[in-house]
Amino acid sequence: MNIDRLTDGILKGDYRSIARSISLIENSGYESRKEIISRIYRYGNAKIIGITGPPGVGKSTLIGNLAPMLEDHGKVSVLAIDPASPFSGGAILGNRIRMQAALTRRGIYMRSVSNRLYNGGLSEYTWDITKILEASGSDFVILETVGSGQADVDIMNIADITCVILAPGLGDEIQAIKSGMMEIGDIFVINKTDREGSYLAIKDIRESLNMSNKLSTPVIGLNSITGENYDEFVAHILKLDKKNFREKYYRKLKMVVMETIYNKYSKYIDSIEYNNGILDKDPYTMAEEILRNGLGKVRRTYNSHSEEENNHIG
Amino acid sequence: MDNGKNRKYTEAPIKILLAKPAIDGHDRGIFVLAKAFRDAGMDVLYAGLLPTPEEVVDTAVNEDVDVIALSLLNGAHMTAFRNVMEILKKRGINDIAVVGGGIIPDEDKPALEKMGITGNFGPGTPLSVIINHVKKRAMEIRKLRENEY
Numbered sequence A: 001m002n003i004d005r006l007t008d009g010i011l012k013g014d015y016r017s018i019a020r021s022i023s024l025i026e027n028s029g030y031e032s033r034k035e036i037i038s039r040i041y042r043y044g045n046a047k048i049i050g051i052t053g054p055p056g057v058g059k060s061t062l063i064g065n066l067a068p069m070l071e072d073h074g075k076v077s078v079l080a081i082d083p084a085s086p087f088s089g090g091a092i093l094g095n096r097i098r099m100q101a102a103l104t105r106r107g108i109y110m111r112s113v114s115n116r117l118y119n120g121g122l123s124e125y126t127w128d129i130t131k132i133l134e135a136s137g138s139d140f141v142i143l144e145t146v147g148s149g150q151a152d153v154d155i156m157n158i159a160d161i162t163c164v165i166l167a168p169g170l171g172d173e174i175q176a177i178k179s180g181m182m183e184i185g186d187i188f189v190i191n192k193t194d195r196e197g198s199y200l201a202i203k204d205i206r207e208s209l210n211m212s213n214k215l216s217t218p219v220i221g222l223n224s225i226t227g228e229n230y231d232e233f234v235a236h237i238l239k240l241d242k243k244n245f246r247e248k249y250y251r252k253l254k255m256v257v258m259e260t261i262y263n264k265y266s267k268y269i270d271s272i273e274y275n276n277g278i279l280d281k282d283p284y285t286m287a288e289e290i291l292r293n294g295l296g297k298v299r300r301t302y303n304s305h306s307e308e309e310n311n312h313i314g
Numbered sequence B: 001m002d003n004g005k006n007r008k009y010t011e012a013p014i015k016i017l018l019a020k021p022a023i024d025g026h027d028r029g030i031f032v033l034a035k036a037f038r039d040a041g042m043d044v045l046y047a048g049l050l051p052t053p054e055e056v057v058d059t060a061v062n063e064d065v066d067v068i069a070l071s072l073l074n075g076a077h078m079t080a081f082r083n084v085m086e087i088l089k090k091r092g093i094n095d096i097a098v099v100g101g102g103i104i105p106d107e108d109k110p111a112l113e114k115m116g117i118t119g120n121f122g123p124g125t126p127l128s129v130i131i132n133h134v135k136k137r138a139m140e141i142r143k144l145r146e147n148e149y
């Protein structure tokens, strides 16, 4: 079967197979998602490094420096998420351009995806894509979130190490960011230390960390144009163990299971409002019937769905 | 969101890579196109200035684009576009569409078409014509891929 060939390709680290699997997961919906993930989810053990922070602070440029340095310690792959336009749903996937020269030189796999208007800084399929990249033999997977400036806390649930990137000159914005992001960072970076005000920014973050009893959290100043101080940054990343690894893994697993169950049943739940025949049933009975009888039975009982709709559901 | 059903592969946003595979500083056109494609609902990548034909193909494969859009205004299209096509062929890639454009004299168009590069639109072409052409080529590719999996 073709899916087997694809997943074999993933496990061998073949870029074309990796790339096509990601598209199938993004584009073809549930069945492909399940077929691919069920074959590969046991494989791989990568350190997932999340790179998050407001727009334009230099996240992509930083990854262009970081990825080749990490490649000296193991295989690296990169996933970068760009925001979709709320008007057309299309996206300019601009993260790649800032890092591609550096990555191409080392043959590092990099994939850009649109968030397709999914909230929270990631895309709907980030977990699945990360699994694919892990299974392909990566020792490090670097994730760039959409730079939203708001609290993109979702990254914390996927990444083993979350790096919050800031830069001097964010002005008042930094206050808002601090409230959301101080909690999630394992490493704080003040990028663009060539700019005025970087010393103050570093000091400001240190003080906030002190107040939150996170004294030992590293705060590192970087110049991503010259590469200054990257040795220190890389050393911290290598030193940090996977934090709460099991807990995070199962939390995410539970979330995916829950979403999947909800999605499977949501049609039946949504259809309740326009189904006159069932108005006489109380919600608990309705829920129990949906769960007990399975979807096939429910279809017959409430009989409100076209054949076409039901065909999609297993 | 809607992972409860099996969405059709053909309905997802088209992914397109814009590239100028030779020394050519005329980059206005490609930025106009990038915005137009985004506004038409596509996911748009730009290969940057001066990618080699290998880099164009590598990027297209790793990002799994449906369409490569090659643009040159400097007169080098016959060699530069051909290089990209040859690398695709050498790697056995036949499920990515290639479209071209820029300053392309009419007499070159049949040869480009024969290589598999379609469109070849120049200045003054309405954006809607370009978008429709890209959509048409992308759908051919999506159908091909959909049958494969």
Ligand code: B12
Binding pocket: B023, B024, B025, B026, B027, B028, B029, B030, B032, B033, B069, B070, B071, B072, B073, B074, B075, B099, B100, B101, B102, B103, B119, B120, B121, B122, B123, B124, B125, B127, B130
């Ligand atoms: C502006 C311009 C410049 C600017 C470029 C600024 C910039 N950053 O882009 C500057 C002054 C720098 C410049 C320099 C040169 N230019 Co000049 N330039 C032009 C000019 C007047 C307009 C180009 C333009 O921006 N058009 C507007 C954009 C939006 O349109 P477009 O690029 O054509 O793209 C549209 C379509 O062609 C199509 N399209 C384009 N690509 C693709 C790809 C695909 C896949 C598809 C489907 C469609 C498509 O869709 C686009 C949107 O509608 C043209 C003449 C002309 N009328 O085209 C000459 C022209 C392109 N330049 C020319 C030349 C020779 C040069 C120079 C070598 C020296 C010179 N004589 O000036 C240098 C070289 C620069 C370099 N390093 O490469 C020649 C090229 C001749 C040739 N190919 O045989 C032209 C044709 C002028 C001429 N008649 O001689 N130039």
Ligand SMILES: Nc1nc2c(ncn2[C@@H]2O[C@H](COP(=O)(O)OP(=O)(O)OP(=O)(O)O)[C@@H](O)[C@H]2O)c(=O)[nH]1
Binding pocket: A054, A055, A056, A057, A058, A059, A060, A061, A062, A095, A098, A146, A147, A191, A192, A193, A194, A195, A222, A223, A224, A225
């Ligand atoms: N002066 C200076 N500029 C930098 C530095 N790092 C990045 N930049 C520039 O900052 C701009 C934005 O960089 P990106 O890497 O695209 O930033 P980003 O955070 O990925 O941006 P988004 O993905 O759009 O949120 C670019 O023009 C970079 O060249 C730095 O250390 N110093």
Ligand SMILES: [Mg+2]
Binding pocket: A059, A060, A061, A094, A095, A144
């Ligand atoms: Mg970026």
